Amino acid sequence: MMLPSETYFGKLEAVFLFYGAMPTGVTVSETGRIFICFPKWGDDVKFTVAEIVNDTIQPYPSIEANVVNPSNIATSFISVQSVVTDGRGTLWVLDTGAPNFSEPIKGGAKLVAVDLNxxxxxxxxxxxxxxxxxxxxxxxxxxxxxxxxxxxAYITDSSSRGPGAIIVVDLETGYAWRRLNGANSTSPDLFFLPKVEGRILMNRNKDGSTSPFRLASDGIAISPDGKTLYFCPLTSRQLYSISTEVLRDRTIPDRNLQYYVKYWGEKGASDGMITDAKGNVYAGDYENNSIRKILPNGIMETIAHDPRMLWPDTFSIGPDQYLYFIVNQLHRQSRFHYGNDLREKPYSLLRMKIEEPPAPTFK
Known part of the structure; x- marks a missing residue:
């Protein structure tokens, strides 16, 4: 006898399947090129930045750039967490410089611009x-x-043991500074207990010890006019935003920025976020195998709910008006299960049609 069961919806398409290291980031350029990154979290990562070419993964921009060179740490990728194309011929590579969540290697944490031509x-x-x-x-x-x-550029610091923040970078001078440093809006929600696949998610170590899973500001999206920055801590269900003009205004003390933060309510617990050209924000919900769409007026709807969506990570909108996203089973890593790796390959790059182009970054 068939009993009623949960309803799943949203038409997902598999773009690429990964049988090696676990990916986190994806970005699709204005010409349709697809780039992936693989941070060094314990898997055998042969190259941390790659391009999908003819159904294969190729190191990008070269294998040499993906080999750590101690004598020139600034131009070699160490452990890349995010890759983002800007719609005008550049791939931006965000290198944590912190393999296995270590303290960042001196001079290794960086933002790198790669010319796609x-x-x-x-x-x-x-x-x-x-x-x-x-x-x-x-x-x-x-x-x-x-x-x-x-x-x-606006960068999230998703620290697990220090203050979260938004890092603002003036791309002309390279000058950067921290904003909302340790603020409630960039900090883990201490009362949030994440539950994924029906089980509480927490750090469970090989020696049997446990601790809460807490990560600071992670998901980030920018409005089509560039005036509003949306962000959220990873271990939280809340969505926040702030004026980018306020973030750039150094005359406003950081301690006063909390008064400029807008609270949008619960959207589910998200890793990746992205914005389309109409100002809709797309956010994953890793607790519920779902994707939310938040309209500019604050109305939220679920546009996809699928059992295969085991931790929707980074989002990107392609010129084909598809929403691309990585599914990587992050919550099944060994650090959450007493040293037992519960991930099942393949990891996947999925997409769904949203009929909207990405938010522009320039006039």
């Missing part, structure tokens, strides 16, 4: 010690090229 590194932005702290984990980045002479 020549497939060469064009510029590298490194950070001072007051911006990238010993506890910092650079997670994701968004861009706006309509302000300043060369634009600005």
């Amino acid at each position: 020549s497939n060469t590194i064009r510029s590298v932005y490194t950070f001072t010690d007051d911006v990238v702290l010993p506890t910092t984990y650079l997670n994701d980045v968004r861009f706006d090229f309509r302000v300043g002479k060369a634009g600005y």
Whole structure:
């Protein structure tokens, strides 16, 4: 006898299946090129940045760039958490410089611009010690090229043991500073108990010890006009936003920024977020194998709910008006299960049609 069961919906398509290291990031360029990153979290990562070419994964922009060179740490990728194309010929690579969540290697945490026409590194932005702290984990980045002479980047610090923050980077000068440092809106929700696949998610170590799973600001998205930045801690169900003009205004003390933060309510617990050209925000819900769509007026709806969506990670919107996202079973890693790796290959890159182009980053 068939009993009633949960309803699943949303038309998902498999784009690529991964049988090696676990991916986290994906981005689709304005010409349809697809880039992936594989942070060094314990898997055998042969290259941390790659491009999908003819149904294969190729190191990008070269294998040499993916080999750590101690003598030139600024131009070699160490452990990349996020890759983002900007719609105007550049792939931006956000290197944590922190394999296995270690303290960032001195000079290793960086933002790198790769020219997609020549497939060469064009510029590298490194950070001072007051911006990238010993506890910092650079997670994701968004861009706006309509302000300043060369634009600005906004980066989330998703630290598990230090203050969360939004890092603002002036791309003309390379000058960067921390905003909302340790604020409630960028910090883990201490009362949040994540539950994935029906079980509480927490750090469970080989020696039997346990501790709460807590990560700071992670998901980030920017409005089509570049004026609003949306963000959320990883271990929280809340969505926040703030004016990018306020973030850039150094005359406003950081302690006062909390008064400029807007609270949007619960959206589910998210890793990745992205914005389309109409200002809709798409956010994963890793507790419920779902994707939420948050309209500019604050109305939220679930657009996909599927049992195969085992931890929807990074999002990207392609020129084909598909929402692309990585599914990587992050919650099944050994660090959450007393040293037992419960992940099942393949990991996947999925997509679904949303009939909207990505939010622009320039006029």
